[in-house]
Amino acid sequence: MVRAHKVVLAYSGGVDTSVCIPYLINEWGVKEIITLAADLGQGEELGPIKEKALRCGAVESLVVDGVEAFVTEYAFPAIQANALYENRYPLSTALARPLIAKMLVEAAVKYGADAVAHGCTAKGNDQVRFDLAIMALNPNLKVLAPAREWGMSREETIAYGEKFGIESPVKKSSPYSIDRNLLGRSIEAGPLEDPMHEPPEEIYLMTKAIADTPEQPEYITIGFTKGLPTHLDGKNLDPVTLITRLNEVAGNHGVGRIDMIENRVVGIKSREIYETPALLVLIAAHRDLESLTLTADVTRYKRGIEQTYSELIYQGLWYNPLKQALDAFILNTQERVTGSVRVKFHKGNATIVGRESENSIYAPSLATYGAEDQFDHRAAEGFIYIWGLPTRVWAEKTRG
Structure with missing residues (x-):
């Protein structure tokens, strides 16, 4: 037929x-x-x-x-959503x-x-x-x-x-199944199917072993405009160059390796190895900048949206109506997520050591314990009374 x-x-x-x-x-x-x-x-x-x-x-x-569409139309929205499947894999x-x-x-x-x-x-x-x-x-x-x-x-x-004349390899040079694109590599199969088997160093290409990384730390400042990465160390870069450059820096310091047991869509648990240097760093930096520029309630609510968003991508529902609706919410939250995040790379770690934004809602005069403190300490007692009133009433009714 x-x-x-x-x-x-x-x-x-x-x-x-x-x-x-x-x-x-x-x-x-x-x-x-x-x-x-x-x-x-x-x-x-x-x-x-x-x-x-x-x-x-x-x-x-x-x-x-x-390549360019991949970064701007798919990777960047996922960064704005802090998309991490099962809180680890950046998709x-x-x-x-x-x-x-x-x-x-x-x-x-x-x-x-x-x-x-x-x-x-x-x-x-x-x-x-x-x-x-x-x-x-x-x-x-x-x-x-x-x-x-x-x-x-x-x-x-x-x-x-x-x-039909399709040549096959004389010998299988590698037992692994590998997929690669600009954002990273996925490695599975072969001896990796044993969850206790330590991944051999030979499978990695984008990230160095810790023993081979530089002894001195390296700092990079990542600039975001409305939630989109646009600058490295104050220099405006096109999206592909920015990802490429950050892959190199992070990978050189051994940052970006993931070894996890993940739950596939079809119900099978699978051992997966990933190398995603730039993507992991950008999501961490973006999430940190959001902590400086978004209100607590928006941040908390967005965390639940991010989990759903990640699952939709992983499950093949990129063009699903729910995904499109969540896109609108996420895009709205990004209006004020503009600023810079300083990252320290050293021995497998990418540590955020600073952040700043013109849209910051961090108020030093309220946060400080110094002489500049402008917080109304007298308001605290009344706040605690009102905040704890349901607990007080419940305790009074249940202790008799």
Whole structure:
């Protein structure tokens, strides 16, 4: 049965997405396949990937530059939301998926495709993220997921590809599954599947081991404008350069490693290793600046919003109506989040050591214990009486 005639396939150049090409043609009757590789700042030469897709049978191979959009339209809103899934993971990989889905849908419309496809398996989060994002952007498009259905083992997948001239590695150089973009790297599988196995130093690329980091600390001042990072040490930088520079500084001091057991969307617990130097530092600095510029009630309420926001991103609901509504709330809170945060980098730590803002609602004359103190101490007794009145009444009624 023909499931689609023309398909746009999300393409990475790996075994699964390469095998998807002949599989879709020979098993599912697809007539034309257009591959799309997204450049999200992964630092990889995409020319050979483009050529490989054509050798595998694609009629056209696209490489789309999405680096700037990735930072400004996806990473920056997540920073404003202080988005940390399970209070640890800054969603570096998850944030890429709605953008890639958008690219797939746009390419499908441009080339007249009746379906899009991806190489995700049935156990991962990405299948959910791609399927839901594509559904939200264009519910009329079919979504094909051959790797979720073909039922082949890794060895069988490689053997199937070899029948159609798809070269396979002579030996597996690494047992790990790695995903990278400008925001960071995710590493899983292989020996890391044992939660007690210490990650070997060889898996890290963006962050130095503590033993190899500089002996002297380094300070950087991060400037924010309405919740968006715009400056480093007083110098205005474009978003991509700012992230790149901060990745280098933080990584050089061993900052940005995460080793966690996380709860996948499909119900499986998974051991994940992440390197996200700049993103972790920016979220910490942004949250600190909010403590200086937002009222206590807004800050407390926003913390609950941030948890929901992070879960929506992780669960593939970037284009969900609730996510859009939360965007409006978060954007409103950022109007006064402008200022600077000073960060000290040393031996795996990024410590915030200072902050300032023209919108600060920190009042030294109220906070000080010195002679400049303007707090009305006489008001405290009456405040405590009113504040504690429900407790007093409850105690009187229950102690008899």
